[in-house]
Amino acid sequence: MLTIKDLKASVEDKEILKGLNLDIKPGEIHAIMGPNGAGKSTLGNVLAGREGYEVTQGSAELEGTDLLDMDAEERARLGLFLAFQYPVEIPGVSNLEFLKASVDSVRAAQGKEPLDSVSFLKLARAKCKLVDLDQSFLKRGVNEGFSGGEKKRNEIMQMMLLEPKICILDETDSGLDIDALQVVAEGVNSLRDPNRSFIVVTHYQRLLDYIVPDYVHVLANGKIVKSGGKELALELEEKGYSWLEDAAENGAG
Amino acid sequence: MTDFHNGLLAINDAAANTSAASSLFSALNKSGKECFLQQDIPTRKTEAWKYTSLYNLTSNEEGYGRLATTHSAAGLDGIATIPALDAQRLVFVNGQYSEELSSNTEHKNVVRFSQANDAQQKIIADNLGTAIEQEKHLFAALNNATSQDGVLVHIEKNEQLKTNIQITHITTPEAKSFTVAARLLIVLETGANATVVEHFASNDAEQNCFVNAITEAKVGANAFLNHYRLQLMQEGSIQIGGVHVDLDRDANYDSFQLGLGAKIVRNDINVNHNVGGSHCELKGVYLPQNKQLIDFHSNIEHKVAQCTTNEVFRGIMADKSKAVFNGRIHIHPDAQKTLAELSNKNLLLSNDAEINTKPELEIYADDVRCAHGATIAQLDEKARFYLQSRGISAAEADVMLSFGFINELLENLELDPIRNLIRPILALRFGRDEELMKHIG
Numbered sequence: 001m002l003t004i005k006d007l008k009a010s011v012e013d014k015e016i017l018k019g020l021n022l023d024i025k026p027g028e029i030h031a032i033m034g035p036n037g038a039g040k041s042t043l044g045n046v047l048a049g050r051e052g053y054e055v056t057q058g059s060a061e062l063e064g065t066d067l068l069d070m071d072a073e074e075r076a077r078l079g080l081f082l083a084f085q086y087p088v089e090i091p092g093v094s095n096l097e098f099l100k101a102s103v104d105s106v107r108a109a110q111g112k113e114p115l116d117s118v119s120f121l122k123l124a125r126a127k128c129k130l131v132d133l134d135q136s137f138l139k140r141g142v143n144e145g146f147s148g149g150e151k152k153r154n155e156i157m158q159m160m161l162l163e164p165k166i167c168i169l170d171e172t173d174s175g176l177d178i179d180a181l182q183v184v185a186e187g188v189n190s191l192r193d194p195n196r197s198f199i200v201v202t203h204y205q206r207l208l209d210y211i212v213p214d215y216v217h218v219l220a221n222g223k224i225v226k227s228g229g230k231e232l233a234l235e236l237e238e239k240g241y242s243w244l245e246d247a248a249e250n251g252a253g
Numbered sequence: 254m255t256d257f258h259n260g261l262l263a264i265n266d267a268a269a270n271t272s273a274a275s276s277l278f279s280a281l282n283k284s285g286k287e288c289f290l291q292q293d294i295p296t297r298k299t300e301a302w303k304y305t306s307l308y309n310l311t312s313n314e315e316g317y318g319r320l321a322t323t324h325s326a327a328g329l330d331g332i333a334t335i336p337a338l339d340a341q342r343l344v345f346v347n348g349q350y351s352e353e354l355s356s357n358t359e360h361k362n363v364v365r366f367s368q369a370n371d372a373q374q375k376i377i378a379d380n381l382g383t384a385i386e387q388e389k390h391l392f393a394a395l396n397n398a399t400s401q402d403g404v405l406v407h408i409e410k411n412e413q414l415k416t417n418i419q420i421t422h423i424t425t426p427e428a429k430s431f432t433v434a435a436r437l438l439i440v441l442e443t444g445a446n447a448t449v450v451e452h453f454a455s456n457d458a459e460q461n462c463f464v465n466a467i468t469e470a471k472v473g474a475n476a477f478l479n480h481y482r483l484q485l486m487q488e489g490s491i492q493i494g495g496v497h498v499d500l501d502r503d504a505n506y507d508s509f510q511l512g513l514g515a516k517i518v519r520n521d522i523n524v525n526h527n528v529g530g531s532h533c534e535l536k537g538v539y540l541p542q543n544k545q546l547i548d549f550h551s552n553i554e555h556k557v558a559q560c561t562t563n564e565v566f567r568g569i570m571a572d573k574s575k576a577v578f579n580g581r582i583h584i585h586p587d588a589q590k591t592l593a594e595l596s597n598k599n600l601l602l603s604n605d606a607e608i609n610t611k612p613e614l615e616i617y618a619d620d621v622r623c624a625h626g627a628t629i630a631q632l633d634e635k636a637r638f639y640l641q642s643r644g645i646s647a648a649e650a651d652v653m654l655s656f657g658f659i660n661e662l663l664e665n666l667e668l669d670p671i672r673n674l675i676r677p678i679l680a681l682r683f684g685r686d687e688e689l690m691k692h693i694g
Contacts, residue, residue, distance in 0.1 A: 048642050051634070076644035088639040092657025092664070093693070101653065101692035102643035109644070141657070142639075158643060 001026045001197045002166050007058035008222075009046045016042040018222030019058070024166070027194040031208055031233060032201045034219035035241040040201045041085060043219070044170040048082040049075050062166060076102075077109035079165030083155040083172050090142035095154070098142045099124055103161050127160045130190065132183050149180035156187035167191070168199045173207035185210030205237040218244050257294045257311050261463075262286060263318030264432050265399040277366055277374060278400055281382050285397025292391045304577045304609040305548045309517055310463060310491055317432045317463040317491075321347030323425065326354045332454045333421050338670040340419035340450065343404060347424055347462070348433040354421075362447070363418050366403045366436075376407055380440050384469045384497040390521055392493045396434055396467040403436030408445035408476075417668070421452040422466065424490055426459045435466035435494070441476035443501075448479040448668065453486050453514065460489030460515075468496045472504040474528075479507045481671055485678070486514030488545060495521030495550075500531035500560075509666060510537035510566075511675060512547040513682075522551040526560035526588070535564040538659050540682055541574030541606075548577035555588035558618075562593040567662060569655055570599065570606035571682070580625070581613040588618045595625040600632065600658055648689055655683040656693045 002024040009017040016039045024030055034040050046053045047060060049072035060067045067075055090098070104114040115123065121138075128135050131153040143151050152172055159167055169188070173181055188198065188211050200211055208216070208230060216232040217224045218241070225244050226232065236244075265282060294311060295302035310317070324346045326333075333344045333354040341363050344354035350365060364373055381403075387394040406418050422435055439449055451468060464486070472478045478498075486492060492515045498506050512518055524533045539547040553562045568576045580595045599608045612625040632654045640650035659679055666672045680690040 048638075050638050050642075071647070072638060072641035073644050073646050076642055082642050084639065084642075088633075088636050090636050090639070090654065090657055092659070092661035093653050097692050098640070098643070098645075098653070101640075101645050101649065104692070105644035105646065105649075141661070162643070 001028075002060070002062055004060045005058050007046070007060060008056045009042060010054045010056055011042065011052060015056070016222055017046065020219070020223055022217070022224065024197045024199065026197060027192075028215065029192075029198040029200060029211065029213045031213035031216045032199060032219050033203065033205075033216060033233065033236055036203070038219045039222045040219055041170055044082050044168045044201060047075075047080065047168060048072055073105065076162070077106050081159050081162055081164035081167045083152070083159060083167065083169045085171040085174065087143045087151040087155055089144050089146075091144045093142050094138070095140055095142050096121070096124060096138040099138070099158065099161060102158065106162050124161065127157045130160060131157045131187050133157060148175040149177065152176060152180065152184055153187070156184055160187065160191060165195065166197050166199070168201065170201050171203060173202055173204060181207065182210060205233045208233045220244050255294065258290055260316040260318040261395055261432065262289065262398060264320050264434065265401075277377050277381065281397045282399070285387060285394050285399070288387045289391065289394040289398045292388075292394065295391065301550060301579075304575070305517070305519055305546060310493075313430055315429055317430050319429060319431050321349070321427055321431045321433065321462070323347060323427060324349040324351065325425070326351045329354060329423050329456060332423055332456060335419065335450065335452065335670055335674050337673065338417060338419060338450070338668065340417040342419040342421065344421045344423065345435070347427070347431070348422075348435065362408055362414060363404060363406050363420070366405060369405060373405055373407065376440055377405055377438060380471050381438055381469070384471060384499040384525065385467070386523075390495065392465055392519075393467050393495060393497065393521070396436060396465050396494065399432070399434045399465070400436040401434070403438055406437070406439040406447070406449055408441045408447045410442040411444040412446070414445070414447040417448045417450055419450045419452060421454065422464065424455045424460055424462045424464065424486065426457070426461050426489065430461040430463065433462055433464045433466075435464065437466075437468040439468065439470040439478065439480075441472050441478055443473045444475050445473060446477040448481075450481040450668070450671065451483065453484045453492065455486045455490060455514070458487040458489060460487055462490050464490060464492040464494070466492065466494035468494075470496065470498045470506065472498065472500050472506055474502040474504060476501070477505040477507070479667060481509050481668070483511045483671070483675070484514045484518060485511070488514070488516050488543065490515045491517045493517070493519040495523065498524040498533075500524065500526050500528070500533065502528040503530040505532050505534075507534040508536065510535075510549065512537070512539035512541075512549065513678065515545070517546045519548040520550065522549065523554070524552075524562070525554045526556055526562075529557045529559050531560045533562045533564075535562070536662050537566040538662055539566070539568040539576050540571070540659070540679065541576050542571040542682060543574060544572070545574045546576070550577075550579045552581045553583065553593070555582065555584045555591045555593065557585075557587055558589045558591070560588065560591055564595045565662065566597045567659055568599045568608060569602060569659065569683075570608055571602040573603070573605040575607040576609070578608070578610045578627075579613065580611070581615065582623065582625070584614070584616045584618050584621055584623065586617045589620045591618065591621040591623070593621070593623045597627040598658070599629045600655060601629065602655065649692070652683045652689045653693055656680060
């Protein structure tokens with residue numbers, strides 16, 4: 001599904017990703033854990049095509065298509081979805097207008113007709129219900145005045161509407177209470193599909209009790225320094241990251 | 254006395270001062286003329302006109318010193334009405350009343366000066382010109398000097414007006430450029446409540462008039478005036494005028510200004526908190542494009558204690574257009590416990606567009622809370638990426654964000670028909686390509 005090879009990327013001339021490799025097969029969930037500043041969020045932003053993140057080496061392919069030369073919107077239309085750590089508030093643009101514009105764009109890329117307003121509203125309301133957001137959120141400005149949990153649920157709702165192939169959840173669990181975390185996790189689990197893969201970026205093991213990964217990777221100092229099964233997350237919770245960071249530095253030196 | 258002064262005053266001399274209204278105006282005409290003649294033509298060295306050149310007005314060789322000769326209503330129906338707005342509507346074409354375009358319901362609360370009965374004439378005589386400091390406003394003095402008729406909106410004590418009042422001025426081009434002197438007087442008695450929509454429009458882009466429109470509002474104790482002033486003229490004309498408001502005890506003035514039209518627009522908005530406990534809510538948007546110039550100068554006088562002002566203006570400048578915003582709030586020594594906020598945000602859509610913004614707080618009292626802010630920015634990079642990451646093209650994202658920037662102010666408008674009138678116009682301005690505006694408006 002997604003193949004990343006020797007990916008190096010810089011922000012403002014500072015190298016953050018230093019040769020990252022990752023191979024994700026259809027239907028798999030990969031968790032990426034690591035200390036602050038390791039490059040976790042950078043990975044999501046680089047894959048989604050954010051300006052200011054300069055790829056200096058390596059490749060990233062979605063089902064064999066090179067992502068790195070594409071604009072952000074083209075990647076989204078191809079089936080890549082980034083759930084933001086900090087979803088952006090856009091007052092003046094209603095959530096519903098935004099969602100419709102988004103879904104229409106992705107459908108158009110797939111050669112599908114836009115949904116008519118009534119069908120779309122029905123669909124959006126149904127998804128609202130699934131993530132436990134009141135329908136009034138559709139009328140409000142995009143994320144405007146939403147609580148942290150509501151913003152994250154709005155992200156999951158967008159994911160449900162767009163039905164992407166690869167979903168990257170960038171610290172979706174940060175700042176969530178346990179109830180909101182469960183709603184988010186249920187939303188993600190409901191989207192699990194043999195043809196859909198997930199990258200779950202998180203600082204905490206807690207989320208992985210609810211979204212059970214197939215693989216856990218530790219990202220430290222811009223590289224994957226250790227990979228394992230879901231039990232690795234528990235080990236990290238117990239031991240912290242410092243022993244791996246040391247190893248990464250020794251390895252690099 | 255200069256050609257500039259005489260030229261603009263000529264319309265008064267030309268008019269036959271015989272109507273019933275002219276007697277109401279005779280004293281004001283005289284004092285206005287004297288006052289107008291004492292004031293110099295503003296130049297770039299005049300502080301209040303630093304960024305707004307009157308060259309287009311003064312350099313026109315044939316001048317604007319004549320009234321229109323045609324007032325045909327033909328083909329103007331679509332412009333004169335605001336769909337779904339329930340209103341007592343008075344429509345003027347090139348300054349002259351058009352019965353054909355006006356609503357045929359009873360005009361209970363609105364009357365032309367020339368048709369006013371004795372009681373209404375007394376109200377006019379008592380109030381006309383009293384909210385205006387004409388020595389500070391050249392073009393208000395000009396209007397005082399030249400107006401021959403006007404419109405009175407009068408709401409009785411404690412009357413809660415259900416229908417709206419709509420005053421529409423439509424201009425059409427003529428062989429020679431001309432002046433429209435428009436005058437509106439709004440008087441709300443104690444406890445009255447009304448919504449007045451002023452609406453300026455034109456029939457095509459070949460306009461050649463100068464519209465000098467002055468509005469006075471006297472808002473009585475505990476009265477509430479909701480005032481819309483929509484400038485939707487096309488780009489040939491010049492509009493210079495303003496709004497002058499006197500607020501009595503606990504009065505409320507809630508207004509929305511839209512600056513879309515004309516080649517040069519200058520609006521002076523003056524609000525006087527005169528007695529205490531009054532509130533002024535001033536919202537506005539301006540969206541010049543091509544080579545338009547739109548200038549809003551607001552001046553809020555907090556003369557007494559316990560009054561509040563909330564002023565929010567936003568502008569988007571496209572192409573080679575230019576806007577000026579000057580927001581002055583003057584808090585006098587006795588105006589303790591004043592709460593005043595002023596915000597002006599601007600977006601520049603092109604490298605050739607220009608905005609000159611200046612918030613001006615003058616505070617002479619020590620127990621007040623005031624805040625002001627002015628920003629000039631490009632579109633928010635984070636918001637654009639967020640939209641793009643959901644498959645929306647960069648071009649459509651820009652249109653949505655520009656629209657959203659203005660729409661924030663439209664969302665709170667009381668009158669849905671006004672919002673429905675202007676949203677598609679705004680959407681067209683941002684997304685000149687229909688494809689880009691299909692999800693908004």
